[in-house]
């Protein structure tokens with residue numbers, strides 16, 4: 001199995017990135033959650049567990065500020081968001097404490113704090129590329145019940161749209177400019193998780209170009225720049241080169257986006273579209 005970057009707890013640990021993250025990161029669309037939940041139901045049927053009454057457990061690994069975690073609450077008896085970053089968990093708890101069957105706890109993907117065979121679904125939203133693949137996969141295989149599902153989904157950047165112009169290439173240039181500030185595991189994002197090692201033979205991959213899982217936010221270039229400010233690579237640039245260098249990078253990105261839009265007006269409407277891709281596996285039911 002290929003090895004992924006497993007640095008984890010060094011990123012997403014300071015208040016700057018954590019607050020920006022909670023404000024500008026998207027949550028996946030209902031269509032994606034539906035596709036995943038349907039697989040879990042199907043897995044239960046295959047494993048001979050009938051509907052009503054059976055307790056269903058979901059673990060959201062690398063939950064961050066919890067925007068994906070709570071979306072799963074209507075479909076499971078218990079949903080637990082797990083993350084190595086306490087500052088991320090503090091935000092998640094503050095933002096989502098009103099959802100009764102959702103809780104958050106500290107833990108790592110490589111030592112999942114759950115009993116063997118006790119989990120129906122493990123989700124990784126924008127997070128699996130941070131984990132150590134062989135150890136994480138072993139843990140997933142241990143905690144999943146027969147017919148259980150591992151669903152990994154993410155997006156790569158966004159597509160800014162301004163007066164019908166799609167500024168995806170410009171956004172990707174900005175992404176690539178951060179070069180080695182991106183951990184190696186982020187290549188998995190460029191490949192839309194197609195190159196994640198296979199966990200089980202029952203394997204589904206839906207790429208972003210299919211347009212099945214889209215979310216969009218109306219706004220201006222400030223929304224796109226705010227989103228760029230939530231990137232771990234930008235945070236790393238800030239830590240290595242200082243606050244001024246990070247601000248200069250963001251200012252340059254803003255100018256470049258406006259220039260690609262053919263405008264110098266900062267208040268010109270600019271939509272931020274995120275297209276998710278999905279890779280999921282179902283554990284054999286017997």
Ligand SMILES: C[S@@+](CC[C@H](N)C(=O)[O-])C[C@H]1O[C@@H](n2cnc3c(N)ncnc32)[C@H](O)[C@@H]1O
Pocket residue numbers: 006007008009011012025061062063064065066067068082083084085088107108109110124125126127130131132
């Ligand atoms: C890009 S964020 C994704 C957050 C959230 N799931 C979302 O939908 O935006 C990646 C998260 O994975 C966490 N993380 C990184 N390595 C981890 C590990 N080994 N175990 C658990 N969480 C980890 C980070 O602290 C961070 O909160």
